[in-house]
Amino acid sequence: GVPAVTALLLILPLMESLPLATLAMTLTGFFMYLNFAALTVSLHLDVDESYRGRVSSVMGMGFSSLGPLASGPWGHMADIYGAPEVMVISAVAFGGFSALLAYLYTRSLRTKWAK
Numbered sequence: 001g002v003p004a005v006t007a008l009l010l011i012l013p014l015m016e017s018l019p020l021a022t023l024a025m026t027l028t029g030f031f032m033y034l035n036f037a038a039l040t041v042s043l044h045l046d047v048d049e050s051y052r053g054r055v056s057s058v059m060g061m062g063f064s065s066l067g068p069l070a071s072g073p074w075g076h077m078a079d080i081y082g083a084p085e086v087m088v089i090s091a092v093a094f095g096g097f098s099a100l101l102a103y104l105y106t107r108s109l110r111t112k113w114a115k
Helices: 002-014 018-046 049-081 083-114
Strands: none
Touching: 002 018, 002 083, 018 049, 049 083
């Protein structure tokens, strides 16, 4: 999911055809949905049963409010640097941050299982 979203966001600014761009955006949305589903399942597996509802509500609020809150700064950056450049920056930031979180999670699992 994450590598596909990162790759699609990196190639999207290079597309000059509307049908290809529409296909890329459709695939990006599909893979983002897969990412959200995988994140939800993995968080529910790691959270104590008594906190599961609270974690679900915080995740829901975070995902529904993150997009509108982030659109202001990203739009301002697009006005300054241009939309294609900002899309590449967002793809690199998304892919890099996801890779960092995956590394940290894997490292915590190794220490958890080593005990």
